[in-house]
Amino acid sequence: MDWGSIFSNAMASALGPDAIVYALAAIGLNVHFGYTGLLNFGQAGFMAVAAYGLAASVATWGLPFWVGIAIGFGAALLLALLLGVPTLRLRADYLAIATIASAEILRLVFGSVTLSDWFGGSNGRQQFADTFYDLNPYSSRLDFGLFSFSANDAWVFTVGWVLVALSCLAVWSLMRSPWGRVLKSIREDEDAVRSLGKNVFSYKMQALILGGMFGALAGFMLAIKQQSVIPTDYATDITFFAYTALLLGGAGRVLGPVIGAMIFWFLMTFLGGFFSSAASIDLIPDVVMSDIQASLVRFILVGAGLMALMIFRPQGIFGDRREIAIDGR
Amino acid sequence: MLGAILLGAGGAYGTSPAALPSESPDNSITVVLLDTRGTEAGEPGTPVPDVDIEVSDDSGTVGEGTTDEEGRVSIPIPGLGSYTVTVDEDTLPEDTELSGEGGNERSVNVVISGDMRVQFPIADERAAGAGFVSKLMTGAVSGIKFGLIIGLAALGLSMVFGTTGLTNFSHGELITFGGLVVYGFNRGLGLPVVVAGILTVFVSAGFGWVQERGLWRPLRRRGTGLVAMMIVSIGFALFLRNVYQYVFGGTTKSLSQYVSQQRVSLGPVSLAPKEMAIIAIALVAIALVCAALMTTRLGKATRAVADNPALASSSGLRVDGIIGWVWIIGTALTGLAGVLLAVDQQVEFQMGFKMLLLVFASVTLGGLGTIWGALIGSMVVGIMVEVSPVLGVPAELKYTPALLVLILILLVRPQGILGRRERIG
16 A cells, blocks of 8 residues: 555645635635534535636636626625525524525526526536636646645645635634624624624624635635536535534634644545555455445545534634534524 | 436546545446336436447547446546447337437536536427326326425424424435335345335334434433534434445435336326325325324323423423434334335435435425424425426426525525424524
């Protein structure tokens, strides 16, 4: 078994575009769940409207790339408003169900045959980010010794981590402002905040929009890094993996989602590489685990890991147990 | 006239999330040849074996294969790109022929490894001759059937929610459990479907008990919050779904009996005998459970716990014991839903997961935690799903109206049709 390549692949994935996408998605969820206590289970929907807003604008309607980005952000804003109005006044699980349902509606609509002239059906849309790659200053591979990125990946890597850093900075400064303190107190006790004359609904809506914007950034990065959008990329699993990353790092902490996403992708790639090479060199007999089954073990472990994390250490690595909004209903 | 070809590219297995690096270098195009005559839109058809399929690209033939008894063939391709899939018409069964646009060729664009299935209907204009009213009636009746199946699952979900407050995101996997277990008894042990189905309901009941004892009761004892339990149920759903795929594989399989049946004409609508049986079984099961909830001691105790657990406990009811029974009965009902779904359609590892949101929609529409509400909601959702294609909603989007109603009802009447205001918080 080639431990060296398994390890370097895992490192590359912990620092590479995969982790960036999940870090941005989890930063958005952190604003929703970690700071405000909103259970948004539809982050995949925010990512999808942004990614398809960009892809369809450029590839279908021939608009400039930056207009596409603006349309993507606009679509995410609209989605937040549409979701927030009916659900933000209700109990947490209603928001959870409504958001997961709308993410699923969006995935079905983007993948539908009827609208394939716009969104490309299940083949999606490709080659819409040439403007982004034209700005690429790297002309050769970026070598980190243990692993290296292609010139395009290196550009995604650079822009992505700058975005993650800026997002963290934004969250950090917002959450130590009076505005952020209101969000945190909504998480702790809505009625107390209301009694102080704050409009809880309006604050929740602002938090939903802000987190949705980070979700939109994640959607852009996912679409740009592979120059392609396909509906299966925006299935509900991506939301739950982002939650796992967030809870792993620690909800309610600025760097929690970032560290969580890196660890999550390190483990995912490491376990994937380990089990697939274990199965292919017959360390594990074929009867017990075929190659296809080997690729599933890590997802089984993610499920079990999420359960264990929530039961035994809901605050994750960096969080504070008293600050996690898990007791309310 | 041959129904439809399903084309899948890449690994064609798996819940592989978006951003995974493609790990399997050996991509392939999977073709599933299904005859959908005599089945409804959305249902899988009968596999067509022994048909030669050829995959080619611009430079010539890439690979050839012959469909197996499940109508399936996988043809390896060298990499991503555009390919053309050709069906050899001479090898088709005698009474079938291809028609429709594009003839015997379909092009497929393989852009990324992973689950990427595309359905290419070749010719299935069976319903074109039927009148609008007749289509509407047929849709309504299959909606009632589908609604009853959803209703069984919704009843289970609603009972658990009512007594424990848990919004269980792993409920879809409990439906799949029923489907997979009945498949195991039927195909693995060779039992008749009826016997296998009865056994499955008992196994599901046991699964419910084990879950309650091994997972949910200890969590309640530790004082774990409801949101935390909801997230635990998501982890549990991910865990179960991937275990199912590990054990069962990513393909769709059918039971040994009642796969395709001739429809019997009943006045304005025609129904297959199995569909009548499904409707009857579901009605009887629902009626029994409702009667039990209304009249028996355990039923009254269940409603008491749902109303106010603390008061029920202080009146001398063993709350934990009652919740245990709720899990047993609720999971048994959900397992029965899985069995009926397996008989009605086919078995695959995501069959319940795909229904989960419809079950949520039904329960929310009717009113979270209410038994009658769950049933009314299920019927509305079931009929909406099956009738919407008749009213012009594209078949691939037939779940969306029901999900939109889920969001709209929260705007207009968040407690649902029969729910009480105080529950919504």
